[in-house]
Amino acid sequence: MIEQNIEKKLDVTRRLEKEMSQLSTVREVLQRSGQVATNVGSILDSFEHRLARLETTILPVYQQTGNLQRRQLNTEKTLQELDYVISFYNVAGQVEGVVKERPSSIGVPQYLQAMDRLAETCKYFEQNNPQSVEIENVTSLFEIGTDALSKEFRHELEKYKKPVPPVVTLELIEEEEVSEELVSGVELVPPGVREDLRAIAAWLDKHNNTDRLTVYAKLRAEALSQSLKALREYQRSNSMERGGTPGSLNSPALPRARMPKLDPGMSRTQKFSDRATGMIKKAITGHASSSRQGSPGNASSYSLHGSLTPSHGVTSGTTGEEGLDDSKVDLYLNQVTALHRLGLAEYLLAQQLVPEDRVTRTFELIIKDPMDQLVADGEGLAGEARRCVGRGDHQAVLGVLAMLRHVTAMQPHYQKLLTNCQTSIRAKFAAIINMLQETCVKALEGFVDSVKSEGERALPRDGTVHELTSNALIFTEQLLEFAHTLSPILQREASLTTAMATLTRGLDSSLLARALLGAYVKRVLVNLGLALVSRSESYSDTTLRSIFRLNNYNYILKTLLNSELLNLVSIVEPQCDKMYNDQIMEQKRLYSQSWSRVLHYLVNHEDVPLSVIQAGKLRDKDRQLIKDKFAGFNKEIEEMSKVQRSYSIPDRELRESLKRDNMEYILPKYQAFYDKYVNVPFTKNTEKYIKYNPADVASMVDKFFDVAA
Numbered sequence: 001m002i003e004q005n006i007e008k009k010l011d012v013t014r015r016l017e018k019e020m021s022q023l024s025t026v027r028e029v030l031q032r033s034g035q036v037a038t039n040v041g042s043i044l045d046s047f048e049h050r051l052a053r054l055e056t057t058i059l060p061v062y063q064q065t066g067n068l069q070r071r072q073l074n075t076e077k078t079l080q081e082l083d084y085v086i087s088f089y090n091v092a093g094q095v096e097g098v099v100k101e102r103p104s105s106i107g108v109p110q111y112l113q114a115m116d117r118l119a120e121t122c123k124y125f126e127q128n129n130p131q132s133v134e135i136e137n138v139t140s141l142f143e144i145g146t147d148a149l150s151k152e153f154r155h156e157l158e159k160y161k162k163p164v165p166p167v168v169t170l171e172l173i174e175e176e177e178v179s180e181e182l183v184s185g186v187e188l189v190p191p192g193v194r195e196d197l198r199a200i201a202a203w204l205d206k207h208n209n210t211d212r213l214t215v216y217a218k219l220r221a222e223a224l225s226q227s228l229k230a231l232r233e234y235q236r237s238n239s240m241e242r243g244g245t246p247g248s249l250n251s252p253a254l255p256r257a258r259m260p261k262l263d264p265g266m267s268r269t270q271k272f273s274d275r276a277t278g279m280i281k282k283a284i285t286g287h288a289s290s291s292r293q294g295s296p297g298n299a300s301s302y303s304l305h306g307s308l309t310p311s312h313g314v315t316s317g318t319t320g321e322e323g324l325d326d327s328k329v330d331l332y333l334n335q336v337t338a339l340h341r342l343g344l345a346e347y348l349l350a351q352q353l354v355p356e357d358r359v360t361r362t363f364e365l366i367i368k369d370p371m372d373q374l375v376a377d378g379e380g381l382a383g384e385a386r387r388c389v390g391r392g393d394h395q396a397v398l399g400v401l402a403m404l405r406h407v408t409a410m411q412p413h414y415q416k417l418l419t420n421c422q423t424s425i426r427a428k429f430a431a432i433i434n435m436l437q438e439t440c441v442k443a444l445e446g447f448v449d450s451v452k453s454e455g456e457r458a459l460p461r462d463g464t465v466h467e468l469t470s471n472a473l474i475f476t477e478q479l480l481e482f483a484h485t486l487s488p489i490l491q492r493e494a495s496l497t498t499a500m501a502t503l504t505r506g507l508d509s510s511l512l513a514r515a516l517l518g519a520y521v522k523r524v525l526v527n528l529g530l531a532l533v534s535r536s537e538s539y540s541d542t543t544l545r546s547i548f549r550l551n552n553y554n555y556i557l558k559t560l561l562n563s564e565l566l567n568l569v570s571i572v573e574p575q576c577d578k579m580y581n582d583q584i585m586e587q588k589r590l591y592s593q594s595w596s597r598v599l600h601y602l603v604n605h606e607d608v609p610l611s612v613i614q615a616g617k618l619r620d621k622d623r624q625l626i627k628d629k630f631a632g633f634n635k636e637i638e639e640m641s642k643v644q645r646s647y648s649i650p651d652r653e654l655r656e657s658l659k660r661d662n663m664e665y666i667l668p669k670y671q672a673f674y675d676k677y678v679n680v681p682f683t684k685n686t687e688k689y690i691k692y693n694p695a696d697v698a699s700m701v702d703k704f705f706d707v708a709a
Helices: 002-099 108-128 134-159 166-174 180-184 191-206 211-241 256-261 266-285 326-353 356-390 396-417 423-456 467-490 494-499 509-536 542-561 565-572 576-602 610-615 620-645 652-677 694-702
Strands: none
Touching (some): 002 108, 134 191, 166 211, 166 326, 180 326, 191 326, 211 326, 211 356, 326 396, 356 396, 356 423, 396 423, 396 467, 423 509, 467 542, 467 565, 494 509, 509 565, 542 652, 565 576, 576 620, 576 652, 610 652, 620 694
């Protein structure tokens, strides 16, 4: 333990000595650092005194130099301002020669630069020296330049106010999908001129000259109207040159005399022109009337009583006061499409030449007059159609339906084009649709009424199909083309919607349109049937009455079966075909009663017993009875043959079936009668009484319904 304590003590002593040595070293370093700090402080104090003496010497020089620099800057700025002011006094002389020239002669950009300088000069003098004499010169030149720009703007617009070539318009009409890119290809104003006009318009607008907008709208409205007029004239003239008449529906084509002057692509344009009215022609004339004038599928099988036109001599498609001119309808439909296409082109042009906030207002001014003309033309055609219907030419309503269908199809395009326009402008197009719909409503109702009243016409002497029947079915069949167009019109009729009350609710638009048209056709057929029955009562010959009804019922049924009419009517009247078949069978039964007078002599309770004939013991009474039977039969069959040859059954199938029924009905009975008495010696003048053998009777029956036989 003692040794350990001694070692610890020695160790502590060594550490203490080491620490003392380090402390001595630190004290020496600290002493040297203090000496250095004292020396640095002395140097800094000396430097501070020297800087103070330098500042006292240099500061006045610095201040004097700064004053001199400010004077120099003020002098330079004053000289610049003087140059700026002096330049205004020189502007009038510098730009006078430019301003008094036409902008186009020296270039619109250069002219506008000169006008900008004048505008700036006017502003300067008004703000700084309004009493200056120079302001009068500058203001006068500015007004001259502004007037020149306005005149240049008007002159260029008038220069390119030419109507769009009709062939170009027809190409636009032909396009089913129209886009801004397509329409912008129509060069209303050349690109170079368009740039100048845009620059002039922007300058005039910047300087609050808004009169140009009215000028622009007026000139472009005239150009738009002229383009539409050019299209009308083009189609009319080319219709004439191609051998048509002003009232014909010949599609417009290129004048033969002009063809050498046109480029090779014009043949394509001619196709556009032809196709542009192809659909319209079909819509107006109807697909049915061109395919038949009698039995469906056989244009020559029916010889109708009267023509297919009204008794007043009105023919659809004629000119003048006689009927609605189909070519006018054709032109009108083209005008509707052309106005939209050209109107869109005008709108795109206005976006380039008119300030953005004034584009809509300017476009309203441009399209107002052409829209008014479109409404007026539509009203005129609708008025013609109403007059035609009033005279009994209900075919005229087909032209109105063609117009209505096309205008309705174009309505979304017009709504998009006129989106931002005033309500009064947008309402114009809707007014056309409402007007045409009202015309159709009255015409369709008038047609139903006419079916009732026109049944009072003179009946055909031969019992053929009545003109009323043929006209009614041709008209209703043509309505098939317009089922969707008629849907909103027919929905107004409470009687039709009531007839559909039993149908399943929630019909899609297509089936609803067909059902409504089916209900209307059913209404026509009901009134037609009542008219035929009522009018046929005036036949004194009951057989001819049956023939007349049979012809008409058969014609109606065949027309229904060979068209879509039966499918439509079956929606609201599933038993339609059965009803007509039943009526046909009933009329055949009634017709068969015409043989009663003939059968009276063939089948009679008063007859010579067979036993008497076989025994050859005829009494005078028996001989006279046989003579009377043959004489009566001969007389009745001859009279019947004469009368029924004058009857007409135009449908071959029906005619042959009636002849076959006649033979099956009468020949067996006559054969039995003939066989029974042909060899009986009841007279010495056999040829006088037995004039016809069964083959002769068959030949006579075969000539029924053939007036030429």
